[in-house]
Amino acid sequence: MSNRITVLSILLLALAFVTDAYAAKDRYEFDDPAQREAFLKLTAELRCPMCQNQNIADSDAMIAQDMRRKVFRLLQEGKSEEEVISYMKSRYGDFIYYQPPVTMGTIWLWLLPIAFAVIAVVVLIVRKQQQRTDSDAEKLAKAERILEQDKS
Amino acid sequence: MKKVSLLSLPLIGFCLLIVFLYKGLFSDPRALESQINNRPVPEFTLPDLLNTDITYTPEVFKNKVTILNVWGVWCITCAIELPYLTHLKESENVRFVGLYFDQDLDPDFGEKSLPQIQREVKTMLTKYGNPYEFNIFDIARETALDLGITGAPEHFLIDKSGVVRLHHIGDINERVWKNKIEPVYQTLLQEPERRLGRE
Structure with missing residues (x-):
């Protein structure tokens, strides 16, 4: 062996x-x-x-x-x-x-990945912000509901 | 509304990718854009293959539409296309000039002797037909490199002013002739000779 x-x-x-x-x-x-x-x-x-x-x-x-x-x-x-x-x-x-060589035809090889990454980051940020406002609104609604219950 | 457009983004991307890849299925990775098209035949001074006392320069392409055929006896496809080229020469009076180079004749360490090559060429042309007006012997394969060849057989359709108008990699058969080469050949026959200064 x-x-x-x-x-x-x-x-x-x-x-x-x-x-x-x-x-x-x-x-x-x-x-x-x-x-x-x-x-x-x-x-x-x-x-x-x-x-x-x-x-x-x-x-x-x-x-x-x-x-x-x-x-x-x-x-x-x-x-x-x-x-x-x-x-x-x-x-x-x-x-x-x-x-x-870098020409009008080949420049996309470099630009596309960068563009893709930028778009991805933008989408992530937008979604995060949406989530935050959503949860705030939700909490507010919950508080309202509790208040309503207390009243009755 | 905004949500719909955002959701469709990956779908659009996917469709574009499909179109791109689908086109790739039918593209030929070996198809190269020839650099010699619309440029004059590169300068050379080379002997005749069968009679080395005769010397040729690009002047031989003046006044006539020519198909320069790059070939060698070692090239099997060349042997296969010889009968059809001979038929074209006989039926349509197409002018073929050979650019011959040998594989074994290494420019650095010559292995095959010239008489031996000439014998082989004569045997092959008697056997399969001889379409050539004459053969230019590219001894060091320098002109082949200048023309941008990748192997043999290859064909260069040259107009009356000595400018390469079409570079065809591979053999000429009936299909290739009818679809690709003959249309260009016929227009070149109609064209008058242009006077142009060589670079």
């Missing part, structure tokens, strides 16, 4: 290195660590147009391979991260980058 657990834990540990091995398959050589950083960041944030929901670092599609190579070349030419992103956007649209 403990043997099995050892094997399982080794396998799980090995899994942790799988992604590293995967990313290393292209064997790009970078001029400096900053460029390497930028490459890893960009390939993680750019989306594969063929295998949607995978970034280009993860995808094995030919187009992802080509895009990785292009990102590498552009960085070597001294292009900034923004320039690489806009290069890809001009070919594949906003879709290609995981961070959606």
